[in-house]
Amino acid sequence: MxxxxxxxxxxxxxxxxxxxxxxxxxxxxxxxxxxxxxxxxxxxxxxxxxxxxxPGLDAQTRRLLVLGMTMGLARWEEFELHCRAAIRGGVPLAAIKEALMQGAIYCGVPAANTAFKITVGICQAEGITLDPAPLLPGHRVETHHTFSLPQLRVALQGAEAGV
Structure with missing residues (x-):
């Protein structure tokens, strides 16, 4: 039934x-x-x-999810189809870029590299100009360490001794 x-x-x-x-x-x-x-x-x-x-997710969110999933599965024919449709459907390139950046972490750099190449090709085919841009230096992240009291004593003794 x-x-x-x-x-x-x-x-x-x-x-x-x-x-x-x-x-x-x-x-x-x-x-x-x-x-x-x-x-x-x-x-x-x-x-x-x-x-x-x-209900629950708007079309743009669903489109970005599909891009991430097809990227992760390396289903490039589906990625290309949905990426082209997302661009034509008005999904901002900034949002697509962020989905691909996120995918680089969870799907791997090679998958993100392929996804970016496909996306650039789609933009070129659609007549979207992508301006040259310089490589940006990475964001510096300050790391904060937590020490146990004995570790702190050793670290401070080393600092006092000029180590």
Missing amino acids: SLDRPDDLDRGAANRRAMLGDAWVERSLGQANSLNAEFQSQVTRHAWHDIWGR
Whole structure:
């Protein structure tokens, strides 16, 4: 027994179009055949209606999450699709950059390197000018050490002795 309502497919298709654009969805659905039509329907109903249609996160947040997840999984074809859609959908490049910077820590520098290259390529293809920028020095972080009383005594004795 299915809990799907007939309008779930229509609502999912509307969300899918809003996020990826009519041309991409038409191309994707136009490739449906006897092998994959059920899968296309399932993706449209469940991913694009049940998940993308949920309250709680706005579209920009969902887009950034997808970028991070596809980056982490190294699913570059999906990353490129969703990155292009995010840029066309008005997600600020500053937000995309921060998602990729965060991803560098959790997914690894090689994944972030690939993600940045793909994003730069998309910007160039979309006619977005990225101005040259100097490399910035790293942020200095002051470290604070906590010492036990015996460690503190040794450290202070060393300081008094000129060590």
